[in-house]
Amino acid sequence: MKNRLADKKEQTLHFSLIRVYKPAPKVSVEIPLGLLYIIAAVREKFPGRFQFQIIDMPLNGLSVDETVDRAMSPRADIVGISAFTFENDVVKDIVRKIRERREDTTILLGGPYATASTRLAIEENPGADFAIIGESEVSLPTLLDILFQNGNPEHMHGIAYRENGNPRILPQKAFIEDLDTLPLPAWDHLEIDSYNNSLLRPTNHFRKQKRAVPVFTSRGCPYQCAYCHKIFGKKLRVRSAEHFLKELLLLYEKYNVREIHVLDDAFNLDRPRMRRICRMIIENHLDLAIGFSSGLRGDRLEEEDIDLLQQAGAYFIRYAVETASPRLQKKIHKNVQLDKLERIVDYTVKKRIFTQGLFMLGFPGETPEELQLTVQYALKSKFHTLGVYQVVPFPGTDLHAIAKALKPDYEYDPHYLFFSGKSFYQEATGMDLNPVKSNLYLRFYANPTRMFRILRDIPEKGGLFKGGISFLNNTIFRRIWVRKGFMRRDPLESK
Numbered sequence: 413m414k415n416r417l418a419d420k421k422e423q424t425l426h427f428s429l430i431r432v433y434k435p436a437p438k439v440s441v442e443i444p445l446g447l448l449y450i451i452a453a454v455r456e457k458f459p460g461r462f463q464f465q466i467i468d469m470p471l472n473g474l475s476v477d478e479t480v481d482r483a484m485s486p487r488a489d490i491v492g493i494s495a496f497t498f499e500n501d502v503v504k505d506i507v508r509k510i511r512e513r514r515e516d517t518t519i520l521l522g523g524p525y526a527t528a529s530t531r532l533a534i535e536e537n538p539g540a541d542f543a544i545i546g547e548s549e550v551s552l553p554t555l556l557d558i559l560f561q562n563g564n565p566e567h568m569h570g571i572a573y574r575e576n577g578n579p580r581i582l583p584q585k586a587f588i589e590d591l592d593t594l595p596l597p598a599w600d601h602l603e604i605d606s607y608n609n610s611l612l613r614p615t616n617h618f619r620k621q622k623r624a625v626p627v628f629t630s631r632g633c634p635y636q637c638a639y640c641h642k643i644f645g646k647k648l649r650v651r652s653a654e655h656f657l658k659e660l661l662l663l664y665e666k667y668n669v670r671e672i673h674v675l676d677d678a679f680n681l682d683r684p685r686m687r688r689i690c691r692m693i694i695e696n697h698l699d700l701a702i703g704f705s706s707g708l709r710g711d712r713l714e715e716e717d718i719d720l721l722q723q724a725g726a727y728f729i730r731y732a733v734e735t736a737s738p739r740l741q742k743k744i745h746k747n748v749q750l751d752k753l754e755r756i757v758d759y760t761v762k763k764r765i766f767t768q769g770l771f772m773l774g775f776p777g778e779t780p781e782e783l784q785l786t787v788q789y790a791l792k793s794k795f796h797t798l799g800v801y802q803v804v805p806f807p808g809t810d811l812h813a814i815a816k817a818l819k820p821d822y823e824y825d826p827h828y829l830f831f832s833g834k835s836f837y838q839e840a841t842g843m844d845l846n847p848v849k850s851n852l853y854l855r856f857y858a859n860p861t862r863m864f865r866i867l868r869d870i871p872e873k874g875g876l877f878k879g880g881i882s883f884l885n886n887t888i889f890r891r892i893w894v895r896k897g898f899m900r901r902d903p904l905e906s907k
Contacts, residue, residue, distance in 0.1 A: 413541070413573045413574060413575055413580075414541065415559050415562060416515075416516050416517065416518045416541065416559075417489070417490075417518055417556070417559040417560055418559065418560070418561075418562040420489060420560075423489070424460075424461060424462070424463060425461060425462050425463070425489040425490060426462070426463050426465075426486070426487050426488055426489050426490070427454070427462045427463065427464050427465075427488075427489065427490045427491075427492070428464075428465050428467060428482070428483040428484075428488045428490070428491045428492070429444075429447045429450065429451070429464065429465070429466050429467065429491075429492045429494070430467045430469065430479060430483060430491065430492065430493045430494065430506065431444045431447065431466070431467070431468045431469060431470070431471075431494050431495075432469055432493060432494065432495035432496075432499045432502050432503055432506070432523075433469045433470035433499065433502070434496075434498060434499040434501070434502050440470075440612060440613055440614055440615045440617075441468075441470050441471050441607060441610045441612040441613070441614060442607070442614050442615045442626055442673075442705075443602065443604070443607050443614075443625055443626050444466060444468060444494070444602075445597060445626050445627070445628065445675065446494060446522075446523070447466055447492075447494060448597035448598045448599065448601065448602060449548075449549055449594065449595075449597050449598075450492070450522075450548055450549065450552060451464050451466075451597075451598040451601050452549075452594075452595040452596060452597055452598040453548070453549035453550070453552065453553055453594070453595060454552060454553055454556070455598065456553075456595050457553035457556070457557070458553070458556070464598075464601055465482075465483075466601065466602060467479055467482045467483055469502075470612065471606065471607065471610060471612075476502065476505045476506055476509060477509070479506060480506060480509045480510055480513070483506075483510065484510065484513055484514065484517075487514075488510070488514070488517050489516075489517065489518065490517070490518045490519075490520065491510055491517055491518070491519050491520065492520040492521075492522055492544075493506060493507070493519070493520065493521055493522065493523075493540075494522045494523035495521075495522075495523050495524075495525040495526075496523065496524050496525055497524060497525045497528060497529045497532070497806050497807065497808075497824075498804070498806075499525065500525060500529075500532065500533070500536065503521065503525065503533075503537065504536055504537055507519055507521075507537045507539045507540050508539055510539070511539035518541050518542075518559075519537075519539060519540045519541050519542075520540070520541065520542050520543070520544055520552075521533050521534075521537060521540050521542070521543040521544065522543070522544045522548060524641050524643055526543035526544055526545060526572075527544075527545050527546050527641065527643050527808075528641035528642070528643065528806060528807065528808035528809065529806065529807045529808050529824075530543055530545055530572050530579075530581050530583075530808070531572075531579050531581065531807075532807055532824075533572075534572050534573070534574060534579040534581070535579060538574065541573060542555065542565075542571050542572065542573045543571065543572040543573070544570065544571060545570045545571060545572060545581075545582075545583055545584050546570050546583075546584035546587070546643065546644075546645075547570070547584065547587060547588055547631075547644070548570070549588065549594055550570070550588060551568070551569065551570030551571060551584065554568055555568065555571055565582075566580075566582075568582060569582050569583065569584055569585035569586075570582065570583070570584040570585070587631070587632065587644065587645045587647070587649060588631075588649070589649060591630070591631065591649055591650065591651045591655070592651055592652055592655040596658070596659050596662065597659075599625075599662070599663070599667060604623055604625060604667060604669070605623070608622060608623055608624060614626070614673060614705070615673065615675075615705045615706075616673040616703040616705040616728060617728075617768075618703060618727075618728055618766065618870075618871045618872045619671060619872055620671055620701040620727060620871050620872055621670035621671035621701050622670070623667070623668055623669045623670055623671065624669070624670075624671035624672065624673060624701075624703075625663060625667075625669050625671075625672060625673070626672070626673045626674075626675050626705065627656075627659065627660075627663075627672045627673070627674055627675065628651075628674075628675055628676060629650065629651050629656045629674065629676055629679060629689065630648060630649060630650040630651060630676045630677075630678060630679060630682070631644040631645070631648075631649050631676075631677075632644040632645045632646065632647050632648050632649045632677070632678070633646065633648060633677040633678040633681070634646055634647060634648055634678070634681070635678070635709075635745065635746070635747075636745040636810075637744060637745055637746050638743070638744040638745055638809065638810040638811040638814060639744065639772070639803065639805075639806075639809055639810075639811045640809060640810075641806065641808060641809060642808075642809075644677070648678055648681055648682065650682055650685055652685075653685055653688040653689045653692055654692075656689060657689075657692050657693075657696070660672070660693070660698060660700075661696070661698075664698055664700070670699065670700060670701065671700060671701040671702070671703070672700060672701075672702055672703075673702075673703045673704075673705045674702065674703070674704050674705065674706070675705055675706050676706060677706055678709065679704065679706075679708060680708045680709055680712055680713060680717065681709060681712060683712070683717065686717070686721075687717070687720055689724075690720045690721060690723065690724035691720070691724075693724045693725065694723055694724055698725075699725070700724070700725040701725050701727050701871075702721070702724060702725040702726045702727065702728075703726075703727065703728035703729075704726065704728065704729045704730060705730065706730070707729070707730035707731055707732045707770060708729055708730070708731065710731040710748075710752070710753040710756040710757060710760075711748055711749040711752040711753045711756070713756050715756075715759050718756070718759055718760055718763055718765070719763070721765075722763055722765060726765060727765060727766060727871045728765065728766045728767075728768075728871055729760055729765055729766075729767055729768075730767075730768045730769075730770055730799070731753060731756070731757055731760075731767065731768070731769055731770065731795075732746075732748075732769075732770040733748060733750070733753065733769055733770060733771055733786075733789065733790075733793075734746050734748070734770065734771060734772045735771070735772060735775065735778070735782065735785075735786050736750060736782075736785040736786040736788070736789035736790075737778070737782035737785050737786065738750075739782070740775055740778060740782060743775070743777070743814070744775060744811070745810075750789070754793065757769070757793060757794055757795060758794050761794045761795070761796065761865065761869075764868070764869045765869075766796050766797075766869050766870065766871050767794075767795050767796050767797075768795060768796060768797045768798065768799055769790060769793055769795035769797075769798055769799070770798075770799045770801070771786055771790055771798065771799070771800045771801070772800075772801050772802075772803050773786065773800060773801070773802055773803065773837070773845050773848060773849065774802050774803040774835050774836065774837030774838075774845050775803050775811075775837075776803075776805065776811070776814045776815045776817075776818045776819075776836070776837075776840065777814070777818055778837070780843070783848060787848070787851075787852050790852060790856060791852070791855055791856060791859075794862075794865070796862070796865055796866050796869060796870075797866070798852070798853065798856055800849050800852060800853065802835040802836075802837065802845050802849075803835070803836065803837060804835070804836065805822070805824070805836055806824065807824050812824070815836060815840075818840065819839075819840050822836065822839075822840075825839075
């Protein structure tokens with residue numbers, strides 16, 4: 413472990429924060445809310461000490477070389493890199509090239525990659541100084557303070573680094589219990605319109621208003637889903653309705669935001685709080701459009717909840733089914749009450765709230781018959797649209813252990829993608845899931861009644877056209893534009 417900050421404690425430091433991307437169909441561009449929380453926490457601890465810049469690779473279609481150029485200009489005392497595990501090869505290239513250019517830059521790894529796959533992140537990035545594990549609003553300022561004082565972080569928690577060439581992992585000891593103590597995200601460090609004007613869609617897919625932003629009202633989830641990265645822990649921690657309203661009023665009055673996309677994993681598990689937030693939005697006459705990007709737990713809702721959510725502005729809700737196999741529901745610990753979920757989906761669609769179902773195909777040990785159960789459930793449902801994903805047993809998840817038990821020689825392959833391409837399931841069984849997915853999509857959208865509901869209820873005028881352009885941009889047109897140098901390049905391709 414090297415301390416590259418000990419002699420810089422009196423300087424104004426340049427802090428570059430990179431949001432990584434790896435080309436894949438359905439690439440979305442979402443405001444990097446986690447980076448805004450990090451900036452807010454660091455500047456609260458060290459007011460006036462840092463100049464921040466956010467480098468968003470997917471937003472600007474940046475290659476690795478372009479990303480490194482921006483990070484190092486005019487200089488970079490600290491570079492923080494946020495990524496998912498499947499983006500690890502892009503991270504490795506960025507770390508290597510930054511370290512080649514400057515020896516005195518402190519490189520930090522963060523996001524799901526650093527938290528869920530900590531050992532992998534440290535082992536394959538020898539040029540990185542630290543990985544930040546879990547919530548960084550406390551651990552990162554603490555680490556910086558220790559380094560500025562030329563101390564040793566060996567007794568703190570929530571970090572990992574190399575010691576004598578070997579990974580030293582100090583897991584996060586506790587999560588932030590009182591989320592109201594966190595500073596509000598640093599919205600002043602981001603140009604909202606650059607995201608709202610992007611041709612790529614946010615995670616929510618739709619946008620009814622011109623200015624939309626993502627928000628968190630809670631962290632953690634008590635369910636034990638086997639595919640979960642557990643980044644925010646398995647206990648629900650919530651912001652009070654009053655604290656969340658404070659942020660809503662700031663966004664509404666200062667930044668002219670008229671739409672929010674809720675990213676919580678478990679927004680509706682604390683139902684009294686959910687209802688209080690809805691009533692406060694209504695009572696304060698906030699004319700908001702609300703989309704639930706990460707979904708709601710449908711079997712924990714009643715019809716009156718849907719009514720209240722709609723009154724508060726809800727127009728788009730995702731419901732995660734994952735699998736229609738009762739056996740797999742138990743095995744992956746999702747335990748959705750499928751019959752109740754079906755009733756809530758029907759009622760949500762009846763209220764003309766645009767509704768999407770999320771499904772996963774190819775769980776370890778899943779039989780062809782169980783695949784067909786899921787296919788038939790999706791076809792029978794009244795969902796407006798589908799999101800169908802291939803299962804990837806990521807390191808650090810319980811699903812990884814299940815996959816290893818089934819196939820002891822299984823090792824994570826970064827070429828596995830949720831969207832397309834080869835899968836763990838194909839490797840384990842020889843069955844290609846791509847034709848199953850394609851056939852499901854074709855049959856799902858060939859339903860005339862469903863197409864009528866889509867055209868009737870689609871929340872964004874021109875949404876079908878924009879969605880089609882986004883799909884083509886991320887599939888067929890990508891390679892044409894890459895070859896001709898017109899638009900987005902693979903980040904691993906140099907300028």
